[in-house]
Amino acid sequence: MTVLHLSLAPHRGRAATAATRPRSRPRRPRRGFGRAAAVVTAALLTTGLPAAPAGADTPPPTPTSASPSGAPAGAPGTPSATIGPVDYAVAVDESGSLKPEDLERERAAAVRIALGEVHHASTVGIFGFASADQPGQHPVDEVCPPTALDAAGRDRIGVCVAGLHSRTPAEGQGTDFPSAVLQGISRLTSGTDPAVPRVLFVLTDGKLDVKDSPAYGDPGHRAAAGEEALTAALAAAKAAGIQVWPLGFGAEPDQAALDRMAAGGFQEGCVGLPGAKPRASVVKDSGQVGAALEAAFAAAHCLRSEGVQTGRPPADLPVRISPLATVGSIVVDKGDPAVTATYFDPSGRPITGAGSDPDSTFEFSGRDKAIESLRITDPMPGQWRVHLDAPEGHRSQLASVSVLWRGALNSSISLTPPSPRAGEKATVTVKLQTRKGLAITDQQDLKDLAVTSVLEGEGFPAVRVDLADDGAAPDAKAGDATFTGAVTVPAGATGRITASSTLTASGLAADQNRPFSSVVSPAVPLVTAAFSLDGDHRVHPGDTLKGTLNLRNDDTAPHILHPAVTDVAPGLLTLSPDSITLAPKESRSVGITLTAGDAKAFGRLLGHDGVTVGGKVSVVDTSDRDRVVADSPLSVTVTPPPSFLDEWWWALLLLGILVVVAVLALLVVLRARKTGTSPAGLELVLLDGRGRELGKLTADGGSGGWYGFEVSGVGGPHPRLVRRPGGTYRVQRSQDGGAVLEVRRRTRHRLGAGTPVELADGLSLTLGASRRPGPGTPPPASGSRPGRTERTTPLNDLL
Template sequence: MRTKGARARRTWARRGAAAVLATAAVLASPAAYAGPGRAPAEVKPAFTSVNYAVAVDESASLSDADMAAEKAAAKRIALGDVSASSRVTVFGFAAAEAEGQSAVDPVCPRTTLDAAGRRTIGDCVGKLRKRTEKEGTGTDFPSAIRQGVHELTTGTDPSVPRVLFLLTDGVMDVSGSAKYGDESHRKEEGERQLTAALESAAANDVQIWPLGFGSAPDKAQLDRIAAGGYQKGCVDLPSARPTADVVTSGAKDLGPKLEKVFAAAHCLRYQPGPEGRRPPATLEIAISPLATVGSIVVDKGDAEVDITYVDPSGKPVPTTGKARGSAFELAGAEDTVEALRITDPLPGVWKVKAEAPEGHRSLPVGVSVLWQGELRGAITMDPPSPQAGQKATVTMRLQTRDNYAVKDPRDYAGLKVTSSLTGDGFAPVPLTLTDDGKGPDPDAGDASFTGTVRIPGSAAGALEVTGTLTASGLSADTRSEPGRVAPAELPVTAALTLGDADVHPGARITGDLAVNNTDGRPHTLRLSMADVRAGHLVVSPAEIVVEPGDSGTRKVTVEVAPADVFGNRLGDDGLRLGGTVTVVDTGTEGGDLTLVQEPLSVRVTPEPGLWEKYWWGFLTAAALLAAAVVAAVLLLGQRRRRRDPAGLVLRLVSETGEVVAEHRAGHGHKQWYEFAVVEPHRNPRIERRSNGPYAVQRSPEGGAVLRKRGGGRTRLTEHGQVELTDNLSLALAGPGPHAQGGPRPTTASAAPDGGTQGGGSYDAYL
C-alpha cells in the first residue's frame, strides 16, 4: 500500500503539469486585430514556434486546492507563449494496475495556440482530475514519455522544436502494473523500459524537462530523465539544455517555477514581478527595451478580479487592437489567469491595476512577463586601420533593435560573444571579448565587450573583425567591421576628442578633430555617424579638406534630433544613444582608409519645464517674498503695539483744573479703547463702553489720539487737554503719583452685573 507521503508528492506532480499547459497558451497568440471592427490580419509569427506536450502525474492524494493550483499554473504557461503557431497537447498519467485501466488520460488534444486556441485552453485544462484508488495511482514514467514522444512526432514538422514537460513527484512506481511482468522483477523492467523510452525521445529530437514536487522528489532520477532526451536546445547555450527542477515551497510557487522552466525550454526571457498583493492593488513589472513580443501574465486568483494595463507613458492600453505603435491581444479575461500579449511593447515599467468587488478580494494577484527580443551589436577596432604587427582593441557594444544603448545587464544575462579577425595573408585569429572590467575592458557590466588582438606580421591588404552575439530569448546578431592594413607611415593622421554627453533633444555636442597632413597634396576626410538610428545623431561637417602641410584642429559638431523624432520612447529617464563617429581618408592609394572610429554615448533626457530650468529663481523669489511677508508682519505688529492704548491713564479735569477722576485704559478694539463719561455733574467718572462716544489710542509721535463720535480726531499730548463736555476735559497722566494739591481721584471698577462702580482699576475688566 502506498504511503501518504508518496501520494502527497504525486499530488504536487499533477498540479505542476496543469501549470505548464496554461502558460504556453498566452504567449502563443496571433497578431492583434488591426483595430475595432476589423478582421485579424494574417501575420507571420514573430518567432519560431514550438510543439510541446505536458504530462501531468495524477494521484488520488491530490487535494482540491492542489488540483486548482495545477490548473492555474497550466493556464499561465498556455497563455505565455509568444508564437501564434505553437501547438500543445496535455495528458494526465499514473499507472494501469488492473484490467481496463490506462496509464495515460488524454485531456487536451493537439491545440494550436492562435486566438481561438487560447480562448479554449482554459476549458481544456479544466478536464485534469485526480485519480481514485480504483483507477490506478502508480507512476509510470515509460508510458508517459512514450505518449509524449508519440504526440510530438506524429504528423508534425521535424524542424519545429519538440518539448515534453513532465510534472511528477520524481519517484517511478510500477510495482502494481502487471504489464511490467512478475511482481519481483517489475522495478528492473521499469528501469529498462525507461531507458528505452529516453533513447526513443533522443532519437526523435524530443527534449524532456522534468519538474518534481513534494518534500523529497528523486532529483537523481529527474536528472537522468532530463539528460536522456534530446539535448540540443533552441540555441547553443547551457541555459537552453534540458534540466530537472523541483518545487519544495508549495503550490504558491508552482506557477512561477513552471514559467521559468517553460521560458528556458522555449528560449523566452522570464521576468518575475513583485510579491502578490490583494486587490485593490497596483503591481509594477518592467519590460525590457530588447523585447519585440511578450506577454504580461496575471494570476488573479479570482475570476471576478478586473485588470487594467497601463504603459510606461502612463496611458491605459486596449486589450485588443493597436495603440502607440504596439499591438495587443488579451486571453483568459473570464478566468483566474489572464495574459496580455504585446507586439512591439513600449519598454519601461508597466502598471497592472487590479480591482475586485466586495467578497472577491481575499486572494493575492501575481504578475510576470515572458518575452522574446532582438539584440544588436556595434563593433569597432582601434586603430581602425592598424599596421601589421600592431595591437588593436576590438569593442562590441550591445544595442537594442532600435539602436539604443542597452543599460540593464539583466537584459543580456547569459550572453555568449564570439569574435574573430580575418584578412589577407593570415589564418583567422579568434578573439576573446569580455565585459568584466579586466584587462582592456574599462568597465564591467556596461554592455561593451572588449578584447585585444595583434595583427599578424604577414597581414597585407584587407582586414575584417567579426562578432556574434548569442543569448537565449534573443535573436542572434553578427556584426563585422572592414578595415585595411595601414602603411608604415600614414600621409594623414587624425584624432578626435568628443566626450560622452548628457543633453536634451535638439542640443549640439562639440569636439575637436586634430589633423596632420605630411603629404604633398590635399586630402579629403569624410565624417559620418554609424551604429545609430538615422537622424538621431548627425555629425557635421560631412567633409574636411586638409591642405598639404596643414596641422591643426577643426571643430566637429554632433546634433541631437528634436524631441518629436524620439516619440514616446523619450520617457522621464531619457534614452541612451550609442553611435560611432567615423573619419575616413578618401585620398589614399588603394582606396579609402579609416582613420578614426570614435564611440560616442549620449544620454538624451526631456527638455526641463519652467521649474527645472529656473528652480533657483523660484526659490529666490519665494525666499524674498517670505522675507517681505515677515517684515510686513513685524511692521504691522510694531505699529499695532505702538498704537495699543493699554496702560494709558485717562484723567477727567474740571473747569478749575482739578482732576476729578482717573481711569487706566486696557487693550482696545482695533487699537481703539472706547469709553463714556457717566454722571458728569454729580460724580464724574470714565467707564469702558463698546461703541462709546469716545475712544483713544496711542499716537506713534507720543501721547494719544482722541476720537469723538461725529467729531473727528484730536491729538492729545502728554501735558495737554481736550474738552469732552461743557465742564470736563480729558488729560493724560503717567503711572506715577497724582498731581500735588488735588484730591485723590476715584477710579472705575467692575460691578457684579457687568457694569462699573467706583473704586476699581480697569484691570478688573481684563
C-alpha cells in the same frame, strides 16, 4: 566582414497554424476532476519564440554590408527580436502508477502552456497515454488536437484538457513511453515547417511498464523490447529536431529514466549554453511545479525567466520585466477561480483590459479561471505588480506569479586603432545596448551573455579574438556590457580588414549584422583624427554638447572627412558638421556639435533619472577607400527637461527675498505711521468759559489709534476730563504736530495749543505741552490745576 548575430538553436520543428491544421471537437471528458491544479505550466506558457534555427548544422548568417565605420552612418532602427511561433506537444501519463492528484497537476500543466504562450500562431497538441493491454484498447488518448494558441485557442485548451483521466484496468494501466514519443513525433512533423521549433513535454513518473502489452512480444521479453522501442523512438525524435523535456511526477519518479529521455531527443534547440539543453525536472509537490516548468520552458524556447513569486491573497507580488524584453507573459496561478488579479505597470498604472497604448499591446486570457495570463508586446520595463484579492473563504490557496520574456538588443563594435598597421596590436570592443540604444546597467540582464569576435581581411586567414567583460586588461570595467579583446593584425595584412562578433544568449536576439570595416594603414598614416567631448556629457532633450576634432593631413592632396554618430537609435543624437575638407599639409581643430533629440524622441525612456545613450563618433576618410581615421566610444546621459522649479529656483528665491524685504519695509512704514498718529503723550486741557484751566488729562496709546474720553460733571462746579474708551470724544495725533478731535464719531475738529475747541456749557478743550513718550513710558495720569485764560474757537469751526 563583421557580423553580430544571435546564435539560436536550430529547431527543425514545424509550423502549423490554425489554418493548416485540421480541427476536431474536443472529446467529452470521461472523468470529472476538481480544479486544474494551477501550477504546472507557469514556465511552459510564456513564449514559443525561437528565431530561425542557427545550430551546429546551420551556417551562421551571411554578413551584410555596412558602412566603413562599422555601422550604418545613421543610427540603427529599433531591432525586433525574431520572434516566431513554436509547435509543441504535451504527453500526459494516465497510467495506474500515478495517483489522481498527480494527474491533476499534469492537467494543470497543459492549461498553463495555453495561457502563457506569447505567440498567437504557436500550436499545442495534448494527449494522454498509458498502454494497450487487451484488444480494443489503445495506448494514446488524444484530447486536444494541435491548436493555434490565439485567444480562442487558449480557451479551447482549457476545456478539452479535462478529457485527461486516470485509466482503469479495462482501459490499460501500463506506461507505453515509445507510443507516447511516436505520437508526439507524428503530431509535430505532419505537414509542418521544419524551421519552426518543436518541443515534446512528457509528464510522467518515468516508469516504463509494457509487461501486459502484447505489442511488445512474449511476456518474458516485453521489458527489453520496450526499452529498445524507446531508444528507437528517441532517436527518431532527435532526427526530426524534437526536443524532449520530461517532468517527473508521483511519489517516486525514476530520475534515471527521465534523464535518459531528455538526453535522447534533439539537443541543439537553443543557443549553445549548458542551461539551454533539454533536461529532466522532478516535481515533488504542487508548489514546485510552476518553477520547474518555467525553467524548462524558458530553456526550451530561448526565453528569459524572472523567477516565481508566491503568496496568499490578499497580496501584492512583484515581478520584473527587463528593458531588453520585446514580448512576454505574466502568468498568475491563482489556485482558485474566485481570486482576482490586477496588474500594475512600473508607473503604477493599472492594466484593466486588452488593447494597446502608444507603447504596448495587452492581451488577457483565462481571467475567470484558476490560471490566467497577461501577454504584453513591447512591455514597459521595470517592476510590475500583481495585486491578488479574494472573498472570504477563498484565500487559503497559495498563488504564484511568474514572467517569461523574449528580447532583443543592439550592439556596437569598434577597433582601436580604427585603421591599424600590419603587425600592430589592436583592441576589439563590442558594446551591447538595449533595443532603444540605451546603456545596459542591470547585471541581471547581462547574465549568460557570451560574445566572440573574428578578424578577417586581405592577405591573412581569419583570426579568432577572445572577448571578455571582466575588467582585466584590455577590458576597462567589469559588468558594463562592453566586451573587449586584444588581437595582433597579421603581418600579411594588405588591404581591407573586418572585425565581426557573435552574441550567444538565451532569450535574446541580436540586431542587424553590423560589422566594423576599415583598411590597414601605411607605416605612417597620412591623415589622423582625434575626437574629444567637452563638459560632463550630460544634456537635456533638444540641448547640445560641444566637442572638438583635432585633424592633421600630411598628404600633398586634400582629404574629405565624414564625421558621424553611429550605433545610436534614430533621432536620439545627431552631429554637425557632417563633412570636413582638409587641405594638403593642413592641421586644425574643428568644433563639433552634438544635439540630443527632443523629448518626443525619447518618450518614456527618460524616466525620472534619465538614460545613458551609447554609440560612437566615427570619422571616415572618403578620399582613401573609406578609411576609418577615428572611432571614439560615446556615452551621453540625457536627463528629463528641468521643471519650472528646477530651472528658476534662484529667481523664485530672489523674488521671495524681495517680497520679504518689501513686507518688512511696509511694516516699518505702517509702524511709523501708527507711531506718528498715536495719541500717546497728548496733554488735553479743559477750559471754562473764561479760558481758565479746569483740569488736564494726558492721553495714552488708546485703542485703534484713538484715545477716548468724556467730560464729567458738566453743569456742576467741578467739571473734569475722564478717560473713557467709546466716550463722546476721542483724539488722535495729526501729522503736523497738532491733534484731531472727533465728537461722537461724526464731526472732527482741529485741536492745537492756543486754539481751543468749544465743547458744551461754555467748556472748551485745548492742547497743553504734549510729548511723544518713548518705549516703556508708563501711562500718564490725569490731573487738574488752574491755568491761564485762552481764546476759544467756536465748536462749528471745523477742521
